[in-house]
Amino acid sequence: MGLLVEVVNEMVLYSLDFDVKARDFDSAGEVSSNLRSVLKQLSLNPDVVRRSCIACYEAEMNIIIHSYGGHMEIEIFGDKIRITAEDTGPGIEDIELAMKEGYSTAPEEIREMGFGAGMGLPNMKENSDFMDIKSSKNGTTVVMEILFK
Amino acid sequence: MKLKEVKEILNAEVMVGEEKLEEEVFTACGADLMSDVLASRDEKAVLLTGLTNVQVIRTAEVVGDIKCIVFVRGKTPGEEILELAKKAGLVIMKTKYPLYIACGLLYSNGLTCRSGE
Secondary structure: OHHHHHHHHHOOOEEEEEEEOOOOOOOOOHHHHHHHHHHHHOOOOHHHHHHHHHHHHHHHHHHHHHOOEEEEEEEEOOOEEEEEEEEEOOOOOOHHHHOOOOOOOOOHHHHHOOOOOOOHHHHHHHHOOEEEEEEEOOEEEEEEEEEOO | OEHHHHHHHOOOEEEEOHHHOOOEOOOEEEOOOHHHHHHOOOOOOEEEEOOOOHHHHHHHHHHOOOOEEEEOOOOOOOHHHHHHHHHHOOEEEEOOOOHHHHHHHHHHOOOOOHHHO
């Protein structure tokens, strides 16, 4: 029985794919908005829904603000949600510094929109149970998992 | 506090969601930085802000516990924003008061922030 549960938990029950365009602020938030409606239908714990949507939105905004464009994949398993945000772009020079609250490289016009406060990555970490960032001069990939605890 | 009291205290104009003014709210937050709204773990039923772009509505949707957005300093959000708010089931108001005064008025009338206590 234990093995069966493990197998079921490792299966992707639902997956969503989105292309995210650089600087497309009008569509910003659509990925997380879509995610919210799917998660609501699955009647998941509201805290899981909330944390997943916030983590997803921050990742989406990061692609829009900092990259040349990217792609997001959301996989829903039996026991967790995995959000993968992949972009082509300049990458993050110093990940440790970027993880500091308040550190931001966002230009002024982004701040005027209410973003670029240097809370994105710390907030993604705060809302996920697992986060991994891989970044090079060609782009960045962030993987986050939120567990159904 | 009922949303209709929020409206009265702030002398606000309701732009979307007139039918929801009987709904009760217990907390509020004031911010122009949506990053801060997203980073806050407090429950926030009313969001007071001077920022009038689509991201305000998206942020409210993402955070999930915001029922009402009050635009301060007499700022009028565009049609596109109101449409999006309607779809999201939000109540939208605008008030002439600046952010600090608007927050102060609600707070002194009993709409406090739970985690700030």
